[in-house]
Amino acid sequence: MSEATWDRSRCSVAGTLAVVGEKWSLLILREAFLGVRRFADFQRVLGAPRAVLTDRLSTLVHQELLVRVPYQAEGERQRHEYRLTAKGLDLYPTLVALMEWGDRYLCDESPAPLELRHRGDCDAPVHLALSCDAGHVLGSAREVRPVPRSTEVSSA
Amino acid sequence: MSEATWDRSRCSVAGTLAVVGEKWSLLILREAFLGVRRFADFQRVLGAPRAVLTDRLSTLVHQELLVRVPYQAEGERQRHEYRLTAKGLDLYPTLVALMEWGDRYLCDESPAPLELRHRGDCDAPVHLALSCDAGHVLGSAREVRPVPRSTEVSSA
DNA sequence: GGAGCAGAGTTCATCTCACGAACCCAGGAG
DNA sequence: CTCCTGGGTTCGTGAGATGAACTCTGCTCC
Numbered sequence: 001m002s003e004a005t006w007d008r009s010r011c012s013v014a015g016t017l018a019v020v021g022e023k024w025s026l027l028i029l030r031e032a033f034l035g036v037r038r039f040a041d042f043q044r045v046l047g048a049p050r051a052v053l054t055d056r057l058s059t060l061v062h063q064e065l066l067v068r069v070p071y072q073a074e075g076e077r078q079r080h081e082y083r084l085t086a087k088g089l090d091l092y093p094t095l096v097a098l099m100e101w102g103d104r105y106l107c108d109e110s111p112a113p114l115e116l117r118h119r120g121d122c123d124a125p126v127h128l129a130l131s132c133d134a135g136h137v138l139g140s141a142r143e144v145r146p147v148p149r150s151t152e153v154s155s156a
Numbered sequence: 157m158s159e160a161t162w163d164r165s166r167c168s169v170a171g172t173l174a175v176v177g178e179k180w181s182l183l184i185l186r187e188a189f190l191g192v193r194r195f196a197d198f199q200r201v202l203g204a205p206r207a208v209l210t211d212r213l214s215t216l217v218h219q220e221l222l223v224r225v226p227y228q229a230e231g232e233r234q235r236h237e238y239r240l241t242a243k244g245l246d247l248y249p250t251l252v253a254l255m256e257w258g259d260r261y262l263c264d265e266s267p268a269p270l271e272l273r274h275r276g277d278c279d280a281p282v283h284l285a286l287s288c289d290a291g292h293v294l295g296s297a298r299e300v301r302p303v304p305r306s307t308e309v310s311s312a
Numbered sequence: 313g314g315a316g317c318a319g320a321g322t323t324c325a326t327c328t329c330a331c332g333a334a335c336c337c338a339g340g341a342g
Numbered sequence: 343c344t345c346c347t348g349g350g351t352t353c354g355t356g357a358g359a360t361g362a363a364c365t366c367t368g369c370t371c372c
Binding site: 022023024048049050051052077078 | 358359360361362367368369
C-alpha cells in the first residue's frame with residue numbers, strides 16, 4: 001500500500017488544523033456563523049478568557065477568515081466587529097460535520113440542540129453527505145479509496 | 157434573533173471537540189483511515205511524542221473511536237493494534253471537510269496531495285456536500301437557517 | 313467639567329499540557 | 343547472555359490556557 005509513503009508534511013488536514021485547530025478557534029467561528037460579531041458578545045457566549053479571545057480573533061483576521069469592520073452604534077464611539085469572509089464561510093461544512101457527529105453520539109436520546117434548515121421556501125432539514133461525482137451517496141468511509149498524488153513520481 | 161439564547165453547554169460542536177479536539181487526535185484518526193494500526197507506525201508517520209501518542213490512543217479507545225485488538229505476527233510475541241469502530245468511522249466527514257478546506261486554501265496552485273475516489277467500479281472523485289432533504293445542494297453557509305431546539309420552551 | 317460606566321483589550325501569576333530524551337520491559341534472534 | 347525491536351512510562355522544560363486585576367477610551371449623567 002502506498003499509504004505509508006505519501007507526503008504528510010503537505011497534508012491538508014494538518015494544514016487546516018494549524019489554522020483553526022487551536023482551542024476556541026472553531027467555537028469562535030461557530031458563533032460567527034450564528035451571527036455573533038462583537039467582542040463582548042463572543043466573550044459572553046463563549047466564556048473564553050479575554051486574552052485568548054483577543055489572540056484568536058486577531059489570528060483569524062490575519063488568516064483572513066474574519067474581517068475587522070469598524071462600526072458605530074448611534075450615540076456611541078466607533079468600535080469594531082468581526083465578520084466572516086468567504087474563506088471563513090467555507091469552513092462551514094467542517095463545523096456541520098463536527099455538529100452532526102456530536103448530535104449522533106453525544107446527545108444521548110435527547111434531540112439535537114440545534115437544527116439546520118434550508119433558508120427560504122424550502123425550509124427542509126440540511127445535512128452533510130459524502131458523494132461521488134457519478135452521483136452515488138456514500139454510506140461509510142469504507143467506500144472511499146484514498147489516492148496519494150505525489151508531486152514527483154506518479155506511480156500507481 | 158434567538159441566536160443569543162440557545163444552550164451553548166450542550167453544543168455538539170463543543171462536545172465533539174472535547175472528544176477529538178486535542179492536538180494530534182484528528183491526525184491519529186486520519187492515519188487510522190489510511191490504514192495505520194500499530195503504535196510504531198503512528199509514531200513514525202506522525203512524529204508525535206510517544207507519551208502524547210499513548211495518551212491520545214488510550215483516550216480514543218476509551219471514547220470508543222478505536223478498539224485495541226490483540227494480534228500476533230508469526231514468530232513474534234503478542235501485541236496490540238488500534239482499529240476504527242463505527243463511531244470512529246463516522247468522523248470521516250469531519251476529516252474530509254478539513255481536508256477539502258485545506259486543499260482549497262492552503263495548497264496554493266499545487267494539486268491536493270491526496271485524492272478520494274469511490275471504491276470499486278465507479279472510482280469517481282468523492283467530495284462532501286451540504287444538501288437539504290428536498291434535494292437541493294447548498295452553495296454556502298448563507299443558505300442555512302439555524303433553528304435552536306430548546307428543551308423547555310418551543311417558542312418560534 | 314468631573315464621576316461613573318461600558319466595550320475592548322493588556323498584564324500577570326498559576327496551572328496544564330506538549331515536547332524530546334532517556335529509561336523500562338518482554339520476547340525472539342544470534 | 344546479550345542485543346534488538348515494539349510498545350510503552352517517566353521526567354524536566356517550555357509553551358500555551360486560565361481567571362483576576364488593571365488600562366484606555368469615549369460616551370452619558372449630573
